[in-house]
Amino acid sequence: MSSFPDYYKILNIPKNASTDDVKQAYRKESLKTHPDRLANASPQEKKTATEKFQAVADAYYVLSDSQRRREYDALYSTRSSSDKSDDPNASSTFFNTFANMFASAAGGPTGTTGDQRGQRPDADHVFGDVFEDLLRPEVESRVPWWAWLGAACGAGIGFIVANIPGVLVGAYAGNRLGAIRDAKGKSVAAVFSDLGGNQKAEILRALAMKVLGSAL
The missing domain is CATH 1.10.287.110 (DnaJ domain)
Incomplete structure (x- = not known):
C-alpha cells in the first residue's frame, strides 16, 4: 500500500x-x-x-x-x-x-x-x-409520559404538514423531545439554554443540514 x-x-x-x-x-x-x-x-x-x-x-x-x-x-x-x-x-x-x-x-x-x-x-x-x-437523555425515565405525548403531538402536526410521511417524522421527533423532558425534568428549551455556545451552534447546524439539506 x-x-x-x-x-x-x-x-x-x-x-x-x-x-x-x-x-x-x-x-x-x-x-x-x-x-x-x-x-x-x-x-x-x-x-x-x-x-x-x-x-x-x-x-x-x-x-x-x-x-x-x-x-x-x-x-x-x-x-x-x-x-x-x-x-x-x-x-x-x-x-x-x-x-x-x-x-x-x-x-x-x-x-x-x-x-x-x-x-x-x-x-x-x-x-x-x-x-x-x-441531546441524548442522561437518565431514562421509568414511565416515559412526555415521550408518548410528544410522539402523539408530533404525529398530529406531521400529518397536517405532510400526511403519512409527516406522521412518521413528526412522531419520531416528538418522541425524542419528550424523552429529553422525561430525563431532565424540564423543557427542551431549558435544556438547550444550559448548553455551551459551541454545542448550541453544532446542534443548530446539524438540524439545518438534516431538515433543510444545507448548513447554516
Whole structure:
C-alpha cells in the first residue's frame, strides 16, 4: 500500500488526544466537510466533498474505539512520515483491509451498514449518531409520559404538514423531545439554554443540514 491514512491529521488532533477530543474534533471536521454545504457545487466538487466527509467518518470510527485505535496505532508506528497522508483516497484504499482486522472483535461497530462486522462506516449514520448524542437523555425515565405525548403531538402536526410521511417524522421527533423532558425534568428549551455556545451552534447546524439539506 503506497500511502497510509493519517487519521490524527484528518481530524487535526495530536496522537495523545483523548476520546472526548476525538469526538469534539469529529463534530468540527464533519460540519466543515459535509457535502450538503455545497449547494451549487459541480458533480466533481460534490464527489470530492463526499470523499473528505467519508474519510472524517473513517477517522472517527477508528479513533473513538479503544481496540480499533490500538490496532491502528500499532500500524501507524511502523510507517514513516512520508507514508502517512490526509488524502481521502488513502483512507478509501486502506479502510477495507483495516476494517477486516476487527471482523472477529467483540461487538459490532456503530455507524455501519448491515449487521456484518468489519464494514466501512456509513458516514451519514455516524454523523447523525454523534450529533444526537448531544441531546441524548442522561437518565431514562421509568414511565416515559412526555415521550408518548410528544410522539402523539408530533404525529398530529406531521400529518397536517405532510400526511403519512409527516406522521412518521413528526412522531419520531416528538418522541425524542419528550424523552429529553422525561430525563431532565424540564423543557427542551431549558435544556438547550444550559448548553455551551459551541454545542448550541453544532446542534443548530446539524438540524439545518438534516431538515433543510444545507448548513447554516
